[in-house]
Amino acid sequence: MPSFDAVVIGAGVNGLACAGRLSKAGLKVQLVDQAAQVGGAMATREFAPGYRVSAVAHLVNALDARVESGLDLARHGLKWSARDLATTALGENGDHLVLCGAFGERLDGSISAADRAAWTELRVRLLRFAAVLAPFKAMSPPRLAANAGNDLIALAKIALKLRLLGRDDMREFLRLLLINVADVVEDEFADDRLKGLIAFDATLGAHLGPRSPNTLILLLNRLASQAAGTVAGLALPKGGMGAVAAAMANAVAELGVDVRANAPVRRVLVEGDRAVGVELQCGEIIRARHVVSAANPKTTFLDLVGRPQLDTGFVRRTRSIRMRGGAAKFHLALSGAPDFRGADLTSRLVIAPSVNAVENAFNAVKYNRFSEKPVMEIIVPSAFEDGLAPAGHHVLSAIVQFAPREVEGGWNDRRGAFGERIMATLEAHAPGISGLIVAAQMLSPEDIERDYSMIGGDWHHGELAVEQMLFLRPAVGAAGYATPVPGLWLAGAGSHPGGGVSGAAGWNAAERLIGSEGAQ
Structure with missing residues (x-):
């Protein structure tokens, strides 16, 4: 008999979110991680005696509201040093431009009246278009198969929302999905500081420059998120990113998740073509009805599952996932x-x-x-x-x-x-x-x-690009959190909707698994 309903590999933001949601649905869950401390890259560390910083990620701009409220992170200790953080575009001579509030609700600094007006109009337009994309983040990538009834209904609802933009805005939205961010800002503004800032934000964490195709969609993806209750906002957790990890760890422990650090996984156990548990590096076997990996998809399939268990075409697609951190x-x-x-x-x-x-x-x-x-x-x-x-x-x-x-x-x-x-x-x-x-x-x-454990230094575990998004993420055959190996699920940043301190991929994966069980 399996010891657990689910064993989750990786205790970063997505693994914690997934384990918490599964436990809330009544599943018995064990969460294992190779590190001595849970949180993954969501950590606050001392880099010199007496000096501590957030190790990798250092701001929150995408913490999923379902994770924050569903795990009651405030009650478990999460506090904010700053919400609606302003952004200062630095000028070398002290002529700075400040975007106050969520995505520059107000501009402070010397800037022409024409650019100020153009910014107000573009900001409203981008946020309106980002709102069309936002529902995608909280859903499994829609399957386009004829028998994917619920997925097609959800897709139809989003298509209706797009249609309600009106003909002109719908055309503009579709145009922006394919355009590069440099063309947009150079058409709209004269101010180099503002143009440089928006170009930077659109390419932050990407292996793309502002003149690369499709970079505007990355900006819209960023604006479709929320932080500390503010859409398109930025927030700084008190105590650094490790405080987010600590609050999540406290929450899942209270829910009954068995959390084990210093427990690296050697392999996923596959018996009769089905995942039935994991073997730790120490030789210990943990059996479960479901195995959920929040690790990198290449690590999951090529190292933990192994090529002999997978179709050669799927192995090829997995090896081809681009992971170039920049x-x-x-x-x-x-x-x-x-x-x-x-x-x-x-x-x-x-x-x-x-x-x-x-x-x-x-x-x-x-x-x-x-x-x-x-x-x-x-x-x-x-x-x-x-x-x-x-x-x-x-x-x-x-x-x-x-x-x-x-x-x-x-x-x-x-x-x-x-x-x-x-x-x-x-x-x-x-x-x-x-x-x-x-x-x-x-x-x-x-x-x-x-x-x-971020291959290529890529915090998305697979670059965010149009050919690696939605039902193409991380690869055809594993795009909806389920995988070609029955009983094995993906829940990490390599799955939709991507990385960052979000937890959306983990929560979505848990919802998909719960749905397969008919649980709540």
Whole structure:
């Protein structure tokens, strides 16, 4: 007899969300993870004595409302240091542009009246179109087969919502799905800071530049999310991203999920062509009626299940999933507050001076080189709360683009050179910051792959691109959370709707599994 109804592999945001939802439906669940602490990349870590930062992800912009409310994360300790976080597009001479509220409800700074009006109109239009995409995030990718009745009904409802936009808006929506973000912002604005910021946001975490096709849909996908109850908002959890993991871990434990850390999985047990449990590296066997993997789909199928259990065509499609991360993480321990030429440190700071700056930064990775003039998103978490650094000191966290997984010359030899380019960029915007450094840390895509099991350093476990979205994600044959192996389910970032601190993929997968059982 199986010991559990379901065993979930991977205790990151999606594994926790999935385990919690399954337990709420009455299933007996065990959650296993190879790390000593649950949360995956959703962690707060000390990188120098007395200095702590969010290890990889450092802001929340997509935490699924079903996860936040369904697991009652507030009751389990989740608090916010900031909601509706403003974004400051840094100008080298201190001429900053501030987008206040969710996706720039208000613009502060010197900007022409024409650009201000154009921004107001474009913002409303993009949010309206993003609202059409939002329902897709909370549903299994619709199957197009003739017997997929419920899926086709759901798809029809969304098609009706699209039709209600009106003929002109519907045409514009369909046009924007295929266009690149550079063309949109260059048609709309003259201000380089605003254009660079929107280009940066559309390509953050992607292996694409702003002139790459279909990048506008990535921006709409981002705007279709919510954070701390605000659509298209940004929020900073008190205590860093590890606080989100802790609240989720507390919630699932209360629901009765058996959580085991330091429990790496060697293989998925397949008997009679069906997944029946897992074997841990230590040799322990855990039997379950369902196996749910929140791990990378390549890891799941090629390593844990194994090629002999899979159709050769499916193996080929799995191997072909593109996973090219393009971002590095950079941390500074500082003896004082950095001065970004008067910018508010309690805002999200972005260095992306123009569309061309973002495009040029991306161009380097196409040739396995890092950007000579990187663009980046910066947070100074110690400006929001005490306890992350010694009194009077600060920590800086930056997501830096672009950096390839395989850099020319190897990361061991080139790490210092990229760090110098990052510091040169920071120094240009915050003169004197180099003199404040107590310690520094850089995580290359190679480091992120090794430390957090993200192949290629890709936090989506499969690039977000039109050919790897919805019913094509992660691959044909495993796009609806069910897999070619009966009893095995996918619930990670590699499945729809993708990565980030969301939990949507895990919650959706649980709903699909529960539906297969007729449970509630």
